[in-house]
Amino acid sequence: MSSKQTKFLKALQAFLPVDSLLTGEESLRPYECDGLSAYKQLPLAVALPGNKNEIIRIIKLCQEFKIPVVTRGAGTGLSGGALPLENGLLLNLTRLNKILKINPENRSAVVQPGVRNLAISEAVSDHGLYYAPDPSSQIACSIGGNVAENAGGVHSLKYGLTVHNILKLEIITAEGELLTIGSQALDSPGYDLLALMTGSEGLLGIITEITVKLLPKPERTQVLLVAFDDVANAGKAVSEIISAGIIPAGLELMDSLAIKAAEDFIHAGYPVEATAILLCEVDGNSPEVDDYTKKIHALCLQCGATEIRIAADEKEQKKLWAGRKAAFPAIGRLAPDYYCMDGTIPRHCLPEVLKRISDMAKEYDLPVANVFHAGDGNLHPLILYDANIAGQLEKTEQFGGRILELCVEVGGAITGEHGVGIEKIDQMCVQFKPLELSQFHAIKDAFDEHGLLNPGKAVPTLHRCAELGAMHVHNGQLPHPELERF
């Protein structure tokens, strides 16, 4: 440890309660990774502040000593966004876990960043309200991380992502200044900083308070399970449903391997012989739900569905969803490790993309299961591998990288809801050109002059991209030679 780091830790110890600062390998070990466990790194120290003032003092010390800081919530993120830095402080916000205010008349709630996503819906349930974005980790993930990653979920086609469901943020800037953006109203004057902050992966500020928008619970929901013997037919059914003017609350597609894995694990009664299944949830008032259900039933039959099940009651709805919700751990049982990807594609490319993923799976000799938020084109291929076999992790990462590049090639994006983090940093070079990446760096520089907030994540340096050979550098000269590169 350098003398600078020692002084920094002493300065933290001077005001933080003893149990709010962790050092030493044993205490740091639980924080070495987030949900993407293939990447591990011990931080310099972990701070667990209990209030805003402590955060401000921590950040000011980070500035004074030029110590980088990685902010972390529940640590469920899947892109390594909360991976610690060896020379950096890990700022854990899980102790800021209070719901500060519920305002049923305005249908909003003010919460601290460490509050769990599901805890918000539970707390407002008595008012007939809920918080719509529901990432699959909602039981554990914290709302601060949801904002930092712009988390989605199975209902995002109809109800949007985090960015569509928050009103106001309080943040602490890299200089330790408190800033409020957004308002209790539906919009706010000036630039849309709420959108800029949402999904900025901890690079622009530290979120200390969030005002979320709440929705009234739908009067009724219905879930259909539709089986197909051809993925193309399932894709066609999705298009037909949307063409008919129906926006389902959830529309999920699982391929054969995912169906079998889920059924073995949960026994939801999934048709294991099917090539693909669609899970379709509709909501609304009662007659509306009946209407949609009838229409979807008819459309799926026209598209060659081999079986259609309509849940008889709420219990069966839950059972049908249970298989989907447990799909990742279920698939995880098939191999010692799995790697979950998160690309988006225009929906009509689904059959082509699945075919090419399956060809690549043969090439790499690694099985892939596919789970797809079919409504909004968000694909989650899960690559099965064994990290104990030398070279398999590297092979898997390479395979995953190629899947993301395929998503870009067909007009999609390298991440739909998990964020770039450290995981997809190289694919950013494929998604964006040097000019755009420079613009991102300029935004970062403007708000974090010394690059202390989660440096090295989300946006690759142009140098890194150039080394990857993913972009053209003319005469050894990058655009804007006057800009500092890091």
Add this chain to the structure above:
Amino acid sequence: MTAGTTKDIANKLADQVKNAYSNGSILGIRGSGTKSFLGNSDLGQKTAESITTTKHQGIVNYEPNELVLTARSGTRLHDIQNTLAGKNQMLAFEPPAFGEQATLGGTIACALSGPRRPYTGSARDYVLGVHMINGRGETMRFGGQVMKNVAGYDVSRLMTGAMGTLGIILDISLKVLPLPEVEMTLVQDLTSIDARKRMVDLVSKYSPISAMSYVGHFLYIRLSGPQSAVTAAIKKIGGETILNHETFWHDIREQQHPFFKSDKPLWRLSLPVASDWPGIEEKLNGDCLVEWGGAQVWLSSGEAPEKIFAHADTLGGHARLFRSLNDGFGYRCQPLAPALLNWHKKIKHVFDPKGILNPGIMYKEV
């Protein structure tokens, strides 16, 4: 699929910005000018060279099944809406046009949304991606043509509502939605206090409401969805259905309702839904038309701007001078807290380091 003329003048526009960047001349960005009344006019725009997007036209891509449309900024809003309607789809933020010639670029740059906004989302909620020119004349793409994309900072939404101060929008990808099968409007005769309570109650439970407005002594409630859903909701909510309701909502959205004929300055107050809007008329000495279930209040009043800004702030919202015959106020948007203004200046500098794009149109500092 295209509507109207198709023409790509992106390179020409970029060259014009590059020239302005090198010789430091100010550019005033213009579409068809239908919303030019929204900006400050005392910003040295007189000396500005104008850069016009109206010839950058055409729907570049429209995939109804994907719910995505991409169009160039000079494309007329009406052409886009007609194309969408041909496939039973719509821009769900129901943007006001304020004129036949309104362009998509201006619509997004001003980020105005219509009656459906509180129930289906705002202009920025539907923006998926932009292709733009920054203040150095550099052409860039952010976001994309897919529903979900969290790669990189959300510059597309940052551009929405920036009134051209951060860049010139070349084309925009938007999420679109199906047109509702049926729309009907109910009217109820209520005092403002009762109307406030009714509107708050109505949205506390699920219902297919797509607009709520309080005008005169009447509360108007529009319902949208399948016939079955609308019929059931009408039964539950009660009140008379009105004829020609499309005209009513059109007139509210386009500010052609008689309320907007006043000579007094027109202010827009954006407020939390359940704020005390019924008290505004008395406190700010004016007349109100309430939209968005209470979240958007149009105020016709000659009160001092400071007083209106202060009252909007007290109510938890903000105000903006929308239309006024004399433009002597100097600033039209709610003043920003110093720290927030500082962030605005930083962002402006990042995208437009020489301050040549629409300077001062929103705040004199940016």
